[in-house]
Amino acid sequence: MNKYDSAESQINGIINHLLQLITKLLETKSGLCIAVSGGKSPIGLFDKLSQQDIDWKRITITLVDERFIAIDNQDSNENLVKTHLLQNKAREARFIGLSNTNMAIDSVVDHLNANMPEIDIAILGMGEDGHTASIFPCCNELEAASDLSTTKRYIITNPTTANYQRIGLNMSALIKIPHLVLSINGNKKLEVLEKALKVQNKQPPIGLLLSNRPDTKIFWSE
Numbered sequence: 001m002n003k004y005d006s007a008e009s010q011i012n013g014i015i016n017h018l019l020q021l022i023t024k025l026l027e028t029k030s031g032l033c034i035a036v037s038g039g040k041s042p043i044g045l046f047d048k049l050s051q052q053d054i055d056w057k058r059i060t061i062t063l064v065d066e067r068f069i070a071i072d073n074q075d076s077n078e079n080l081v082k083t084h085l086l087q088n089k090a091r092e093a094r095f096i097g098l099s100n101t102n103m104a105i106d107s108v109v110d111h112l113n114a115n116m117p118e119i120d121i122a123i124l125g126m127g128e129d130g131h132t133a134s135i136f137p138c139c140n141e142l143e144a145a146s147d148l149s150t151t152k153r154y155i156i157t158n159p160t161t162a163n164y165q166r167i168g169l170n171m172s173a174l175i176k177i178p179h180l181v182l183s184i185n186g187n188k189k190l191e192v193l194e195k196a197l198k199v200q201n202k203q204p205p206i207g208l209l210l211s212n213r214p215d216t217k218i219f220w221s222e
């Protein structure tokens with residue numbers, strides 16, 4: 001785990017890692033798909049990442065998860081990404097969102113499962129309950145969302161401790177993404193993460209992810 005003494009140095013650490021990784025991957029691939037998390041934590045990272053000299057025309061940005069709400073809603077992860085990441089130099093990136101409230105949620109998920117590109121890099125977050133993406137320890141869908149044998153990638157979850165119905169990548173899809181970055185802040189989340197690193201079961205979801213992907217690059221600051 002990379003621990004930093006300020007959020008600014010943590011962001012710089014993640015950016016350096018991403019710049020090296022993206023440059024290397026673009027030597028052999030014509031384009032890359034990067035899935036990012038929403039919530040409140042990634043705002044500073046998005047603002048800084050948007051200013052980097054990256055060949056953004058070759059980058060597709062998508063989300064690891066989304067709330068099933070209109071995209072102009074303040075709580076929409078798409079809204080957050082459009083406001084903070086798809087700005088400055090990153091305006092040239094392509095974006096694929098996950099929510100479309102003009103369609104029934106099942107049809108949206110079917111469409112995503114049939115059409116979404118493979119993801120090369122995911123920037124994950126974690127809640128204080130150990131959820132990652134929209135796989136919440138409290139949700140009734142936890143067992144299905146944690147089934148590592150499923151070939152479907154996108155699922156619906158209904159968290160009981162957070163608002164909104166969600167659409168997101170399931171655990172099987174998350175652990176197959178070649179490059180995983182986990183960014184977390186605060187002592188409470190550090191405590192949850194350190195406990196989760198010792199478990200092998202589905203509780204909390206971040207524990208299942210990290211036990212399957214010990215190569216995940218973790219960045220923390222208070």
Ligand SMILES: O=C1O[C@H](COP(=O)(O)O)[C@@H](O)[C@H](O)[C@H]1O
Pocket residue numbers: 036037038039040041042064065066067077124125126127128131132133134162
């Ligand atoms: O609901 C969500 O929560 C997690 C963590 O969010 P944060 O505000 O505590 O950083 C986030 O990673 C996920 O994408 C989001 O939809």
